[in-house]
Amino acid sequence: MSASPHAGSPRSGLPRTDEVPHPSQWALYHINIYARWLIRRRFDVRLHETANIPKTGPVVFASNHIGIIDGPLLAIFTPRPVHALTKLEMFEHWFLGPFLRWAGQIPLYRFGSDPAAVKMALRVLHDGNAMGIYPEGTRGAGDLAHFNRGAAYLALASGAPVVPVTMFGSRDPGGGISSLPHKGAVIDICYGEPFRVERVGWPRTREQVGHVSGLLQKHMLVQQDHAMALTGRELPGPLPTEENDD
Template sequence: MNGTLAQAERGTHHGRLIGRVLARLYRVRVEGADRVPASGPVVLVSNHSSAADGPLLFTVTPRPVHFLIKVEMFTGPLRPFLHHLAQIPVDRSRGDRAALTSALDVLRQGGVVGIFPEGTRGQGDVAQVQQGAAWLALQSGAEVVPVALVGTLPTRRNRLDLPRPGSRLRAVYGEPFRVSVTDAEGRTVPGRERLRLASAQVRDHLAAHVVRARSEV
């Protein structure tokens, strides 16, 4: 096994400690985790509304995940911990080609990359997305799995930006899909338009999945 992926395997094992903490703080329910392909490259995309989202998704996903995490988190005691978990720092102030290249390398080795394509915490309704997830899917041919995180939106914003202890949190995995952008004659759309349309495809799939998950009891 490649060193980076082996590190992710070890990191995921140690990271399960996070899951135990979440299980004590919240009522966590996982739905459809078997929809994550058991092997091969996968881009995991999720809505994002609180600081609990990353740790929750990291611990409940059945395969080791390399998340793209804002570089500001790689400071103090979190820095060695996140590196140990084989997470990928990304500078959101610019198009961070190095971060995308690292993520693409993971996918080409058959691993899983996790992205919050909204780019920052908000209402978690996927009103807009950045293009990184679509670019990775196009470049690697990976399957994309949408995940709806329900219940993580804080009732009121607080210093830690976390939902109230005891809240019911749900991680709902959707059906995998492949990004495919062609014109009316079935020819691949070239250049920037291809990336724009692929990003819209990712947004539409994820937004629709979030709406469905939120409507379920």
């Protein structure tokens, strides 16, 4: 699917990211094969329709978010190394923080604008690599009912295609916010048809971003329905009412 909002400026290049460091890449390129082997000793991870993933060039993977292991699954099993925007709080842990940076993930402040995270994400795309983002912004039912604009912004700013990702099985039905699926659980990761939008230079208006975000949400819902039909799976439902991913 594609969308073509009017490009209001001839300056259609990416924002300047020359001085922004690219996140670490070594771990993503060298240890994923071992990480996959370890994870598959506990879970049955299955990938679907990976032919929808562009083999080269910048790409944004936009995933639903149902379980605590969605991020590692996206980064480790996606055929292309993924630098995912990850909530800042996880980087504040004494061990997990350095590990996430070593693994090439990008800290994101979720409760306001975060220019540093945006610039680093655009640097990844500028260099022709893959970004990961969770438009829902938090773990939950995974039904895309709540949909933030970050994925649409990255697509507009870079011209990178957005590949929808639907996760099934990374949280058991009724499972809590930090629960792992049961041992032997089948985890399906479905890659949908890319959503493409024409790159728009500065200034990008709120109306443009909102319009494209709405189109992207509809596209991802269609792809999620297709993933359900393909796998015969259902989403796990909402988190227990007393839990939320602050």
